[in-house]
Structures are given as structure tokens and as C-alpha cells.
Amino acid sequence: MHDMSVKWPNGARCAVMLTFDFDAETLWTSRDPENARRPGVLSQGRYGAKVGVPKILDTLREEGVKSTFFVPGWTAENHTDRVEMILKDGHEVAHHSYSHKWVSDDPQAEVEEMEKGLEALKRTVGVVPKGYRSPAGEVSEGLFKLLKQHNFLYDSSLMDDINPYRHIMPDGSKGVIELPWHWSLDDAPFALFSVKTPRPIFTNEHMLSVYKEEFREIYRWGGLFDMIFHPQVGGRPSRIALIRELIAFIRTFPGVWFATGAEVAEAWSKAHETE
Template identity: 70%
Template sequence: MIDKRVNWPGGARIAVMLTFDFDAETLWLSRDPANARRPGTLSQGTYGAKVGVPRILETLQEANLKATFFIPGWTVENHTQRCEMIVAEGHEVAHHSYSHSWIDPDFPEQEVEEMERGLDALKRVLGVVPKGYRSPAGETSDNLIRLLNQHDFLYDSSLLDDVVPYRMAAPGGGKGPVELPWHWSTDDAPHALFSIKSPRPIFPNSHILQVFQDEFRELYRWGGLYNLVMHPQVTGRPSRIALLREMIAFIQSFPNVWFATGTEVAKAWIATHEEA
């Protein structure tokens, strides 16, 4: 097997990121603008802000762990108190577009607007200048690296092409941000997000836990980055808060595990692989 082990701080064998995409209602508004007239549909996103975020923060506090919350600008403007709670608890806030609209490469000006409006909301409302970015649903364009460099992002977490961080190459040469890859298998949405327009089974927690744990167990053997992607409107449900507690305890049962925010992971990778 090709050795791609990363030298993590303290001799850790694996880095673990607990990340939460706090989309709230934007998840549904971006899929179909007509959902603005469907309060039942939107209420799934509202639940994430109303109940999910406080329960997740409580769970993280109990475990004494810091997470990274990727938040759209719309969410910051419309659920400011919940976003302020996240900041007050010392968690990292990162960029997740403005309205959670998927990128259309044919309309680059819309991508620029989503980037800049999101940045403005984070700075104006929360006083946050984010170091990290994650695109909605992993949808990006050829403009991504240029935009990230233009706005001095340290890292991106939008791509699914590896299990270890790496330095993105900027168009025309030069360095882009550090990429912190993720994957759908360790994202709660494919397993438990339900839409009446595209119905699919909501898998039992035992299924989700097995997928999450199996992926962690083998990645621990390889050595890399375990990037767990969750949504307050999904993982914030009662039984899945219990699943989050169980998953944290499972990971903590392994020796030499480093829990870190996106910024901490990117800085550690740079320090050990580019500055050593």
C-alpha cells in the first residue's frame, strides 16, 4: 500500500474533524424557491436552528471538543443568536456560501456573489473572517481556487479525491489553499435526510453508525483525516444526538487520536509537510 501517512501533532495516528453544515432553511430554499411558501418543508431547517444546534453544542461541551461549523450567510443573518452561541462556545465558523445555492459553472458571476455576500454576512454580523470554505453539496467550478486565493482562505473542504490533506495547485501555477477532503459515506445527509419530492429510506442509526465506524477503523489503520460531516437538522434529531455521543466515544477509545478544527488541521499539515 502507498504510504500517505500524515505527521500529526503529538505523534497522533489520525486527525478527526467534527464538522457541521448549519444550512437551516437554505437547504430547502436552494433546492426549490417555491419552498418559501411551504412552511412544513422549511420547518425541517428551522428545527436545526431551534433544537439541533443547542443540543449539538451541549454534546460537544460534554465531550470537551471543538468543532467546525460551515455556515451560509443567510443563516447568519436569520439565526444570528444560534450562530453567536457557536462562536461563544469557541467553535470555528467557516464559509458555506450565502444561500446554499449550487454552483453553475455557466454563471461565474453568481459564484462570486455567493462568495462575497457570505463573507460580508460573517464579518458584519459575527465579526468572523473565515479561514475555511466548503461548497454546498461539494459543487464547485474552475473558479474555486482563484476565489479562495483572492479572499485569503487557508483551506477548502469541498473535494472528495483523497483521505489526507494536500495543497491545491492554483491556475497557472503557484499554491492554492490546503484541501481537507470529505466523502458522502461520512456525511449524515445521504443516510437520514428525507425530502418528500425525492423520498428515500431513513436508515436506522445502527446502519449509519456502522458506516461511520467502519470508515474510521480502516482510515485509522492508514493514517489520515477523518472528516465527519453533519447537519443540525439531521444529527440534531434526538436519537442521532445519541449516535453522535456514541461515535465520539468510539473514536476516543482508540489511542493517539487528534480532534481538531479545520484551521488547526490545515496549519498542522503545513507545519509538518511544507515547513519542516
Template identity: 75%
Template sequence: MKHDKSIAWPGGAKCAVMLTFDFDAETLWTGRDARNKQRPGVLSQGRYGATVGVPKILEMLSEEEAPATFFVPGWTVENHTDKVEMILKEGHEVGHHSYSHIWVSDDPAAEAEEFEKGLASLEKVGVKPKGFRSPAGEVSSGLLTTQAKAGLLYDTSLMDDINPYRHILPDGSKGPIELPWHWSLDDAPFALFSIASPRPIFTNSHILEVWKEEFREIYRWGGLFDLVMHPQITGRPSRIALLREMIAFMRSFPDVWFATGAEVAEAWAALEAEGKV
């Protein structure tokens, strides 16, 4: 059930902040166009996210003592295992992000296969994910049921609120808790360039203006600020500086709670059990 009132976040916080990273690596490119598997130049952008982006982001998060959630496709788990283990060693959450980052929401069988393969890859590195984010927010209603059967606590694929809410499945049973996001809080529309679909690369000041103004109002509303980033984008040198500045800006507000997706979902579930949402 959705709501139009502020949430009583833990510790009396007025706003919850999720720093999330979609660690797609090369799947961001191969999932959209299989021909990219034979294009080293294109793939090198994704590889940068793994080899440089993730370690530098983890270094910055450690310095800032900020928790984060990394949503990782199964292919990335298998091909950049050391970086996933690095994320886990730093104490961050690892969530489910399909297997190969392809859009399959119009093919239930393929969607289910992507989910199961990705789940199996995560389990091989000792991760039993609590949350799922679909590639580009493309998700069928059936996948929410699949998530519930797999025991996942939350989904973060939809954009229809600024606070968590509970999905109700077709059979009337409770589904995952939704932790909404939005394209305006995603680094990709501002800074992901492709020859196949060229678009402007915006300056830090432009991105910060959008993010800061959105945070200011979500804070005032008492909502969830779910920031979506990608290591191959925000892992670039100046963009890491951008994120550091954004964290400092959010911390200039009193009573802001930085948390993982699992922590946010668990806090909301506790409020739901008490009838407070």
C-alpha cells in the first residue's frame, strides 16, 4: 500500500539515503547488442567499471564510512569474481541484477531463466540476496512472484513512489517491498555515452544541481533517496569527486540515515508490522 506521509525512519531520521551501484561491467553493452561481444573498444568501458571503478569507489566509500548496495548480474559475478569479493569484504550489500542484463520482461520464460541463473551465480560466492533490481527497470508482474518464491525481501525496479511500499501478488499474498528509484537519480542519462545512441555528457555541476534539488525535496517530504550509479560511469575520476561532494551535501542536513537496501526494507517491514505505514 502506498502512502503520502513521511516515514518514521530509524533513529528519528528525516530521510533515508541508499547509495546503489549497478555493477554491470561488460553486460551493459552485450545485453543490448550481442554484436558488442566482438567489439573490444565498446567492452573496455564496462571493463573499466570492474578494474578501476569498483576499487576506487570502494576506497571512497571507506573514507566516507558510507554503506552501499551493489546490484550485480550473474555474468559479472562469474567474470569479475575478485571485485565482488572485494565489495563483500568491505561490508557492502550485494543484490541480484539478472544474469546477463538483457531485457526480457516480455518473455516470461527467459526472464525466469535470467533470474535463476543470476541467483545461482551469486550463491556460488556465498551471497543469498535480499534485493533485486531489474535491468533498466524492465520487469514483468510475474517476476515479483518469482522474487517472493525465492525469498527476496525487496525489489527496486519501479518508479511510482518516493517511499517504500508492499507489492500484493495476483493471488492476494504479500510480495516484495518496493524501494522506488527514478531516472533523474541515475547517472546514466547524464553521463553514459554511446556511438550507437550519442547524447550529451553533462558536467558535474549540472548533475549535482539535479541531485541536490531532488534530495532537498525528498528530505522535506520525509522520503527515500535512492541514488543509482554505475562503476563505469561514477567510477570515473571526476565523478567520484562528484559523489563525494553529494555525500557531504546530504550530510549537511540533520538526521539523514545512510543505509543499504536491505536495511531500508527491513526498517520499513518493521513499521509495517507495527501498523505504522
């Protein structure tokens, strides 16, 4: 069998990143600017900040797990107290654009979203992020140049592997490290309902079966399990229970390393790259 396994710290067999895309209202305003005038729609995003984040932080604290929160600049400006809570608990805050717009076909807007987001994180909470995740995994060819230019350590926007790898730039130089993700390990496709994009809301049992099967096999391969929750989705009462149950399931496997994105990227580079 093709050996895909990675050398993780302390002989761990599998690395687990529990990540949270803290989009808040930007999830709704970025797709349809009209939503800015719809308090009902926005309240869905606001739940993530108001209730979701504190409940998720309580859960992670109880479980003793450190996570990465991908935070749009707008969220940092409008829910600064929540981003401060995340940092106070020792979690990583990474970059997730400024306003969650899809800008992959507009290079100028992409630069603006990158720079405004960086500026907002620095100004509001003093964070210079090491990691980046694009909204909805939409990326342009120019993104990787931008990430290199701004000295990012890693990106988590692509779906072409289950293990970290190093981007090589067109000129042959080293780009950022990629920490791949996939829609099957994301709560949004299973539980994010809106009137404009109606879809079924699945039970915990259904979602957990997808996540557990995926974990079981990634563990067997020796890979990276990169799980994505959104506080407005994963912060609902029953979904908090799902997070607890998923962590408990993962902990039944020996040699699992829970880590932040920055820790995973640094450990992978140390083990697999010779300077």
C-alpha cells in the first residue's frame, strides 16, 4: 500500500485539528448585501457570537483541547470581546478574509480582503495570524503569492490531499504549507439551513457517522483530520453535544494528537522538510 503516513510528534498516528470558522453575520451579508437589512436572517449569524462561541469555549476547556478559530476581520471588529475570549483560552486565531466575500475572480478585491482582514485582526486583538482559510474554499491563483508575501505559515483552503504538503511557487521557491480540508468534515452542508438555500437538517447520528467513518480511515492511513465547525451551526445545543461525542470517540484511539493549525504545520515541516 502507498505509504501516506506522516510522522507526528511523540509517535502519534493521527493529528486532529478541530477548527471553527467564526463567520457570524458575514456568512449572510457577503452573499447578499440586502441581508444587512434583515434582522431575522442576521440573527442566525449573531447566534454564533452570542451563544455559540462561549458554549464551544466551555466545551473545549472541559475537554482540554486547543483549537484554531478562523476569524474574518469584520467579526473581529464587531465581536471583539468574543475573539478576546478565544485568545484568553489559548486558542489560535487565524485569518478568514475581511468580510467572507468570494473574491477568487477579482484579484483587486482579494488583495483588499486579505489586507483589511490582517489590519482588523492586528488593530482589534493584536493578532498577526499564521494561518489562512478562504471563505468556502474559493481561491484564486494569486492567493498563494499573497500568502507568501504576508509571511503566512499555512493555508487551509484546498481539498487535494489528507495530509499537509508544501506549495511550490511558479518560480520554484517554497510557498506556504497546505493543511487540506473537505466538505464531508464540515458542519455546514449537514446543518446550515436558510430559506434561500433550503436543505435538510441532519441528525447528530447522521453527521457523527460521516465524521467517525472518515476519522477511522484517516487514522488508519496516518493522516490529518481537519474538522470544521461554524459557531452558528456547531454551537446549537444538540451540536455542542455532537462535538463532545466526537472528541470522546476520537479519544478511544491510541496515539491521537489534538493540535492547532500552526502546531500541525510546524510539526509537519520539522519532521518532513530539511532546510
